[in-house]
Amino acid sequence: MSGFICPVCRLPLERGEHSYKCEKGHSFDISSKGYVNLLLSKDMNAKLPGDNKMMVKARADFLSRGYYSHLAEEMSRAVTENFTGGLILDAGCGEGYYTEKIYRSVREKTDDVKLCAVDISKFACAAAARRFKGIDSCETAAASVFHIPMADGSADVLVTMFAPFCREEYLRVLKKGGSLIMAIPGENHLFSLKEAVYDKPYKNETADYDIDGFEFTESRKISRRIYIDNNEDIKSLFSMTPYYYKTGVEGHERVNRLESLETEAEFEVLIYRKGTDTNGA
Structure with missing residues (x-):
């Protein structure tokens, strides 16, 4: 049995060699890239939604060099500590760098693990699926985090990293007591990067930790300074950020002139638990 459900009728999907099918006969082919497209046209806001091929490649290239390995390690540690078996959902998995690290960390603790990864970008799904080639307990699907093709209360842990946040769907798919x-x-x-690009750089806003329906457990703050000694990696980093499409020509030219960069790589890992009195599963 697949961890996914049919996006049309919401019945469970059976995973075959070449496709996923439900009892009502709805069928979804497995791409030659290894993922299944469960994104219905009515749920698409563009012809090719999500990150494009260039952005996915830039992120994969940058992350493969270990600049954010401290975040991968802390996320893996947090998931492993809060997982006792069952199903992990990565909602907005991107190219799968963090997803793979998390999965391999959890497997050192238990064999009782199934992982489902979804992303709205078909290019990201293709890259993520390559990381899990040949591992039957990992499935990748093109889908929106606002319409997750999974049953109510089916996930034991839900991971989300820099992806759009959909509280209602996360509450729906998580089991009571499950971890977000x-x-x-x-x-x-990245404040030093902003200083190099903008005349008036600003720090990121800190948000309230409270999320209705979830009990906040803890925040783990991690930081390191990273040094990048080539323009290619600097441009890859910049293209990973929301600033890429919000920056004018002059800002892009400044990025293109940077030969080296030392900047902050600072994150927070937030851990929540779905309340046992939450409506739903």
Whole structure:
């Protein structure tokens, strides 16, 4: 049995060699890239939603060099400590760098693990699926975090990292007592990069930790300074950020002229638990 459900009728999907099917006959082919497209056209806000091929490649290239390995290690530690078996959902998995690290960390603790990863970008899903090639307990689907193709109360842990946040869906798919573990940028994250690009850089706003329906457990703040000695990695970093599309020509030219950069890589890992008195599963 797959961890996913049919996005049309909401019945469980059976995973075959080449497709996923439900009892009502709805069928979804498994791409040659290894993921299944469960994103219905009515849930798409663009012809090719999510990160494009360039952005996915830039993020994969940058992360593969270990600049954010401290975040991968802390997320893996947090999930492993809060997981006792069952199903992990990565909602907005991107190219799968963190997803793979988390999965391998959990597997050192228990074999009782199934992992479902979803992202709205087909390019991100293709990259993530490559990381899990040949591992039957990991499934990747193109889907929106606002319409997650999973049954109510099916996930034991839900991971979200820098992805759009959908409280209602997260409450729906998590079991009572299940853990929500998320990563957000710290107040000083990439501030030195902003200083190099903008005339008036600003720090990230800190948000209230309270989320209705969830009990806040703890915040783990992690930080390191990273040194980048080449423009290619600097441009990859910049293209990973929301600033890429919000920056004018002059700002992009400043990025293109940077030959080296030392900047902050500061994050918070936030841990929540779904309240046992929450309506739903």
